[in-house]
Amino acid sequence: xxxxxxxxxxxxxxxxxxxxxxxxxxxxxxxxxxxxxxxxxxxxxxxxxxxxxxxxxxxxxxxxxxxxxxxxxxxxxxxxxxxxxxxxxxxxxxxxxxxxxxxxxxxxxxxxxxxxxxxxxxxxxxxxxxxxxxxxxxxxxxxxxxxxxxxxxxxxxxxxxxxxxxxxxxxxxxxxxxxxxxxxxxxxxxxxxxxxxxxxxxxxxxxxxxxxxxxxxxxxxxxxxxxxxxxxxxxxxxxxxxxxxxxxxxxxxxxxxxxxxxxxxxxxxxxxxxxxxxxxxxxxxxxxxxxxxxxxxxxxxxxxxxxxxxxxxxxxxxxxxxxxxxxxxxxxxxxxxxxxxxxxxxxxxxxxxxxxxxxxxxxxxxxxxxxxxxxxxxxxxxxxxxxxxxxxxxxxxxxxxxxxxxxxxxxxxxxxxxxxxxxxxxxxxxxxxxxxxxxxxxxxxxxxxxxxxxxxxxxxxxxxxxxxxxxxxxxxxxxxxxxxxxxxxxxxxxxxxxxxxxxxxxxxxxxxxxxxxxxxxxxxxxxxxxxxxxxxxxxxxxxxxxxxxxxxxxxxxxxxxxxxxxxxxxxxxxxxxxxxxxxxxxxxxxxxxxxxxxxx
Amino acid sequence: xxxxxxxxxxxxxxxxxxxxxxxxxxxxxxxxxxxxxxxxxxxxxxxxxxxxxxxxxxxxxxxxxxxxxxxxxxxxxxxxxxxxxxxxxxxxxxxxxxxxxxxxxxxxxxxxxxxxxxxx
Numbered sequence: 001x002x003x004x005x006x007x008x009x010x011x012x013x014x015x016x017x018x019x020x021x022x023x024x025x026x027x028x029x030x031x032x033x034x035x036x037x038x039x040x041x042x043x044x045x046x047x048x049x050x051x052x053x054x055x056x057x058x059x060x061x062x063x064x065x066x067x068x069x070x071x072x073x074x075x076x077x078x079x080x081x082x083x084x085x086x087x088x089x090x091x092x093x094x095x096x097x098x099x100x101x102x103x104x105x106x107x108x109x110x111x112x113x114x115x116x117x118x119x120x121x122x123x124x125x126x127x128x129x130x131x132x133x134x135x136x137x138x139x140x141x142x143x144x145x146x147x148x149x150x151x152x153x154x155x156x157x158x159x160x161x162x163x164x165x166x167x168x169x170x171x172x173x174x175x176x177x178x179x180x181x182x183x184x185x186x187x188x189x190x191x192x193x194x195x196x197x198x199x200x201x202x203x204x205x206x207x208x209x210x211x212x213x214x215x216x217x218x219x220x221x222x223x224x225x226x227x228x229x230x231x232x233x234x235x236x237x238x239x240x241x242x243x244x245x246x247x248x249x250x251x252x253x254x255x256x257x258x259x260x261x262x263x264x265x266x267x268x269x270x271x272x273x274x275x276x277x278x279x280x281x282x283x284x285x286x287x288x289x290x291x292x293x294x295x296x297x298x299x300x301x302x303x304x305x306x307x308x309x310x311x312x313x314x315x316x317x318x319x320x321x322x323x324x325x326x327x328x329x330x331x332x333x334x335x336x337x338x339x340x341x342x343x344x345x346x347x348x349x350x351x352x353x354x355x356x357x358x359x360x361x362x363x364x365x366x367x368x369x370x371x372x373x374x375x376x377x378x379x380x381x382x383x384x385x386x387x388x389x390x391x392x393x394x395x396x397x398x399x400x401x402x403x404x405x406x407x408x409x410x411x412x413x414x415x416x417x418x419x420x421x422x423x424x425x426x427x428x429x430x431x432x433x434x435x436x437x438x439x440x441x442x443x444x445x446x447x448x449x450x451x452x453x454x455x456x457x458x459x460x461x462x463x464x465x466x467x468x469x470x471x472x473x474x475x476x477x478x479x480x481x482x483x484x485x486x487x488x489x490x491x492x493x494x495x496x497x498x499x500x501x502x503x504x505x506x507x508x509x510x511x512x513x514x515x516x517x518x519x520x521x522x523x524x525x526x527x528x529x530x531x532x533x534x535x536x537x538x539x540x541x542x543x544x545x546x547x548x549x550x551x552x553x554x555x556x557x558x559x560x561x562x563x564x565x566x567x568x569x570x571x572x573x574x575x576x577x578x579x580x581x582x583x584x585x586x587x588x589x590x591x592x593x594x595x596x597x598x599x600x
Numbered sequence: 601x602x603x604x605x606x607x608x609x610x611x612x613x614x615x616x617x618x619x620x621x622x623x624x625x626x627x628x629x630x631x632x633x634x635x636x637x638x639x640x641x642x643x644x645x646x647x648x649x650x651x652x653x654x655x656x657x658x659x660x661x662x663x664x665x666x667x668x669x670x671x672x673x674x675x676x677x678x679x680x681x682x683x684x685x686x687x688x689x690x691x692x693x694x695x696x697x698x699x700x701x702x703x704x705x706x707x708x709x710x711x712x713x714x715x716x717x718x719x720x
Contacts, residue, residue: 033605046609062611062711075710090710091703106703106710110666120701120715126613128649138605154603166604519630 026145027053027096031063036137036150036172037130038187041067043142043150044127049074053099057081058092064124067148067173070096071122078103093118097146132575134190135159137172149175160190161576181205186214190580194218194234195225204239210247211239218258223597232258260287275301293317306330312342319347324356335363343380353380369394384419408435431458440474450474467494483514506531520545535560550574553585612704612712613647613685621645621689628687637719641693646704651676651683658705659688664698 032047045063051074052058061076074092080101089103095118102118105111130136139152150173157164157172174184186199197218204211214236221230238252254263263284270277277299285291293316300310309327324342331337339359346352355378362371370393377386394410414429433456440450451473458466469492476485487510494503509529516522523542530536540556550572557567571585576597584595620631621643633639646659654677661670672690677683697720703713 033607033609035607044611046607046611061609061709075712077709091713106660106662106668106705108668110662110701112666120713124712124714127607127611128613138607140603140605154605156604517629518632519628 025054025097026143027051027099028141028143029063030141032140034063034139034142034152035127035130036067036139036142036152037125037133038135038137038173039133040125040130041148041173042125042130043067043072044125044130049076053096055083056099056101058094060092064122065144066122067144067150070144070146070148071118072096073120073122073124087113089113091120093120093122096144131158131161135188137170139172142172145175147175147178149173159188160580177201177203179205183215190223195220195223202237208242209239210242211237213237213239213253220258229256229258232256234258261285273302275299303330319345321345332363335361337361351381354378355380367396369396379419385417385424386419387415387417389413389415403439404441405436405438409433427460429458429460431456440476446477446479448474448476450476464495464497467496468492481515481517483512483516485512485514486510487512507533509533537566546572548574608650610648610650610652610706610711613649615644615646615702615704615712615714617716618643618645621691628689638716639720640695640697640718641691642718643689643691644702646688647685648688648706649685651686653677653679653681655707657688657707659690660703660705661692661695662701662703664700666701669695669700 029045029049029051031045031049034043034045036043043063043065045065046061049060049063050058051063058074058078058080060074060078063072063074065072072094074094075090078089078092080087080089080092080103082101087103089105091104091106093102093104094100095115100115100118102112102114102116104113136158137152137155138158139155141154142150142152144150149171151169151171153169155167155170155172157167157170177184180203182203183200184203186201189197189199194216195218197216199214199216202213202215204213214234216234216236217231218234219231220227233256235255236253238250240247241249241251248268250267250269252265252267254261256262261284263282265280265282268279278297280296282294282296283291295315295317297313298310299312300308302308306329307327308330309325311323311325313321313323315321322342322344324340326338326340326342329337329339337359338361339357341355341357343355344352357376358374360371360373362369364370370391372391373389375386375388378384379386390412392410392412395408398407398409399405400407409432411432412430414431415427417424417426419425433454435452435454437452438450440448443449451471453472454470456466456468460466469490471490471492473488474485475487476483488507489509490505490507492503492505494501496502508531511527513525514523521542521544524540526539527535528537528539537560538558540554542554544552546552551574553569553571553573555567555569556565558565565588568588569585571583571587571594573581573583575581580597582595582597584593586593617633617638618630619633619639619642620629622629628645630643630645633642644659646657648657654675657674657676659672659674660668663669670692672692674688674690676686676688695718697718699715699717701713701715704711
């Protein structure tokens with residue numbers, strides 16, 4: 001009852017929204033039944049359909065109308081009166097603004113007359129597809145204009161499939177939003193991240209301002225979403241302050257009354273022929289947390305000889321700040337080269353003063369891709385220096401046996417020098433990676449065998465070496481609706497240091513049995529053998545489609561160790577929306593019966 | 601509000617194509633095309649909802665030039681009976697690869713049509 005009252009209030013709220021758009025040229029439609037889906041922006045109509053526009057009158061049996069493209073079709077015993085001209089056909093394809101018609105009749109041949117470009121490319125939604133959505137309307141009469149505004153009469157709005165209050169007349173689609181200051185209903189969302197949410201758009205249009213803000217009223221607790229905030233208002237969007245019709249200050253905002261958080265940002269940017277600059281101030285915070293301020297500025301010279309430097313300065317309105325310069329280097333066309341220098345000073349809970357120099361380079365050839373990075377960082381407080389260098393060469397994929405076997409090889413070199421007291425610890429790590437994979441080979445009796453193999457080796461400072469091997473083998477056989485597969489994985493890790501070698505192997509084995517008939521049932525049975533190749537667990541999942549859209553599902557997980565049934569769930573479920581389903585059943589893990597709505 | 605809208609007109613709920621459809625004890629066993637591309641021969645499955653009384657349903661196939669190449673006719677129902685839905689299916693063979701169009705006539709009135717492709 002409580003939910004019904006909430007939906008009732010919501011319906012009245014929607015119905016009370018002002019109608020501010022005046023229709024331009026429009027099409028007036030009447031019939032026994034129309035169905036409009038807000039999400040698909042689509043109308044289906046049936047029974048004694050009439051469409052009237054200026055000097056055109058169309059009568060027929062069935063209507064499909066895509067509101068976004070303003071294209072539609074009328075089927076049945078179609079009659080068209082255009083001025084003094086009268087015609088009949090069985091399918092009439094049309095565009096609404098301007099009105100263009102294609103008449104078709106079907107016998108041994110398709111006979112076409114009229115605008116031939118209006119071919120039957122229209123997507124047609126069945127009523128049950130349109131009803132499977134969060135918000136739809138049933139009505140008997142509507143008017144649509146070229147801005148796609150739809151005003152209907154004798155309406156029942158359905159929210160989450162539930163009928164709400166019948167309405168005599170209502171604008172069910174606002175259409176293209178006019179360029180003027182206004183507030184209007186934007187959409188209704190159920191089962192989203194914010195639970196049940198109704199969103200209004202606040203549009204500001206004036207000589208000195210241009211902006212759009214969303215005002216979202218959300219209710220989480222009603223739908224069982226428990227993430228701290230039960231309900232609230234989310235205000236978000238951005239706006240520009242204008243001078244001579246150009247933006248000189250942009251501000252964006254995010255205010256949430258639910259978790260009492262805010263984020264405000266002011267941005268100013270100018271672009272000139274040879275340079276541009278930007279200034280930005282951000283303020284953000286949350287209840288019981290200190291506010292965070294940050295000022296960021298950038299100045300970029302578009303090109304000086306072979307450089308395009310950007311100077312930046314950042315300040316957090318306390319005592320921490322940073323400044324620096326970075327630039328691409330346009331020396332060689334195919335080589336991407338970047339250099340940057342910056343200094344960062346932090347004076348908050350701790351003090352820090354660092355100077356960084358970085359450079360990176362990359363280029364591609366037909367046989368390999370090369371990339372390098374170098375970073376030099378100096379701590380200005382204790383003069384400690386940290387350095388990192390890396391180089392990577394990745395060869396292009398090698399294909400064999402008509403791409404059935406592929407080999408990928410890459411090699412890398414890393415160097416780091418990290419300060420430790422008065423010393424510096426240097427470390428070099430060259431390495432190589434390789435992956436060989438196969439799509440599989442067909443064996444006798446319909447078996448498929450797909451092996452894959454990968455290795456990587458690292459020489460760590462020439463003292464300690466690491467080598468990994470990974471091997472996988474999959475064997476599969478399909479027999480109608482039944483599929484059996486066996487997957488074996490072996491991972492070997494070796495570490496050699498000075499004169500001794502450590503090594504370990506891990507392996508596992510899976511056997512999967514699947515029985516699938518997509519329209520009726522699906523069952524998966526999995527056996528898992530652990531590193532000692534001893535059976536560890538067995539899992540089963542299954543679904544059976546029942547009449548009236550119900551599905552019977554089961555999940556079970558059995559551990560051999562201790563002979564215990566870890567999980568057993570038996571439940572019925574029914575899809576109630578395109579993104580939500582109702583579940584009810586028994587869970588052994590929870591040791592109770594349950595009924596819940598889950599979104600997916 | 602005695603004039604509230606109510607859908608009581610037959611409509612096409614679904615039309616889909618399969619490699620094979622068999623009626624096994626009143627249940628339809630459907631086999632999909634492996635890559636979901638329609639190849640000849642094929643089966644079509646049509647679901648019409650909100651039907652009353654007896655009638656005739658015709659599914660016609662037209663080639664790219666608009667010439668009818670196949671027509672399948674079904675008689676259904678009994679007078680005085682209401683059917684929430686009826687499933688119609690049949691096989692179509694002998695069509696070469698290309699673009700085709702189908703139309704669905706219910707009691708001589710066109711209620712639906714669309715294009716589809718047959719691949720090699």
